Amino acid sequence: xxxxxxxxxxxxxxxxxxxxxxxxxxxxxxxxxxxxxxxxxxxxxxxxxxxxxxxxxxxxxxxxxxxxxxxxxxxxxxxxxxxxxxxxxxxxxxxxxxxxxxxxxxxxxxxxxxxxxxxxxxxxxxxxxxxxxxxxxxxxxxxxxxxxxxxxxxxxxxxxxxxxxxxxxxxxxxxxxxxxxxxxxxxxxxxxxxxxxxxxxxxxxxxxxxxxxxxxxxxxxxxxxxxxxxxxxxxxxxxxxxxxxxxxxxxxxxxxxxxxxxxxxxxxxxxxxxxxxxxxxxxxxxxxxxxxxxxxxxxxxxxxxxxxxxxxxxxxxxxxxxxxxxxxxxxxxxx
Numbered sequence: 001x002x003x004x005x006x007x008x009x010x011x012x013x014x015x016x017x018x019x020x021x022x023x024x025x026x027x028x029x030x031x032x033x034x035x036x037x038x039x040x041x042x043x044x045x046x047x048x049x050x051x052x053x054x055x056x057x058x059x060x061x062x063x064x065x066x067x068x069x070x071x072x073x074x075x076x077x078x079x080x081x082x083x084x085x086x087x088x089x090x091x092x093x094x095x096x097x098x099x100x101x102x103x104x105x106x107x108x109x110x111x112x113x114x115x116x117x118x119x120x121x122x123x124x125x126x127x128x129x130x131x132x133x134x135x136x137x138x139x140x141x142x143x144x145x146x147x148x149x150x151x152x153x154x155x156x157x158x159x160x161x162x163x164x165x166x167x168x169x170x171x172x173x174x175x176x177x178x179x180x181x182x183x184x185x186x187x188x189x190x191x192x193x194x195x196x197x198x199x200x201x202x203x204x205x206x207x208x209x210x211x212x213x214x215x216x217x218x219x220x221x222x223x224x225x226x227x228x229x230x231x232x233x234x235x236x237x238x239x240x241x242x243x244x245x246x247x248x249x250x251x252x253x254x255x256x257x258x259x260x261x262x263x264x265x266x267x268x269x270x271x272x273x274x275x276x277x278x279x280x281x282x283x284x285x286x287x288x289x290x291x292x293x294x295x296x297x298x299x300x301x302x303x304x305x306x307x308x309x310x311x312x313x314x315x316x317x318x319x320x321x322x323x324x325x326x327x328x329x330x331x332x333x334x335x
Contacts, residue, residue: 101300110143110150114163114168121134123174142307146310160172185296190312196264212234214236219238227260228240
């Protein structure tokens with residue numbers, strides 16, 4: 001652009017300088033001066049004409065360049081749009097994986113498993129603070145059979161169920177009992193353990209000898225647990241807590257009369273805390289089925305089938321029995 005502006009100015013200055021020199025010649029050469037002036041004028045006109053032609057040519061080139069630039073810009077935008085589409089497609093995966101949770105799990109290479117990490121011997125931390133337990137190894141075996149890694153996410157019971165429903169977790173493996181209410185919200189795998197509910201009281205407390213004796217008593221459990229539902233069904237008033245340790249503290253301080261929990265959990269607690277003055281007052285007649293909840297939806301059907309296949313293999317090859325005896329001292333994988 002700068003060059004285009006400088007060219008005509010330079011030519012005009014040269015012409016004016018030539019005219020000035022001609023004017024300074026002797027008067028005896030007036031004809032020559034006139035002729036020179038005419039010639040100079042003609043040259044100026046020709047120069048101006050050429051300059052105009054140059055401008056026209058440059059203007060034409062500019063129009064061509066502008067058109068080419070516009071075309072190039074249009075093609076560039078098109079390429080960017082196509083590239084953006086490819087990036088979006090890469091992020092969300094194929095349409096198949098977008099509509100199938102199992103396909104998504106295999107595509108990303110891991111399955112996200114929710115658990116408490118505070119409920120021994122199902123899920124807890126050992127002396128080295130490593131996450132261990134019956135359900136930890138069950139989940140690891142499932143992931144191995146699916147051909148992916150396992151990612152554990154720990155949290156409080158109520159939050160885990162809510163996160164499962166919203167899709168934050170793929171499955172929840174945490175000694176979850178199957179109930180009618182839960183079955184309305186989640187699909188459950190085939191049972192992989194069976195649990196007997198015990199009513200736990202202080203060592204000196206003798207007012208409960210049957211489930212019916214819970215009426216009018218104070219108990220404590222996580223609010224959405226099956227144990228809380230059972231206690232309420234028998235007429236007890238339930239106080240919400242976060243874990244078993246908090247429950248035992250309330251029990252020993254006489255702020256509650258009893259608590260309901262798995263018999264195997266009580267046995268494990270007594271093994272770890274033999275000095276604790278607690279005992280089992282009675283048992284529930286019902287045997288609770290333990291299974292893996294998965295959120296409902298067409299996109300989780302294949303995942304449920306895969307989890308069931310994995311559990312079936314573990315039952316047949318003796319893995320569930322081996323893990324049960326390792327963590328509970330008895331086989332809870334069978335009724």
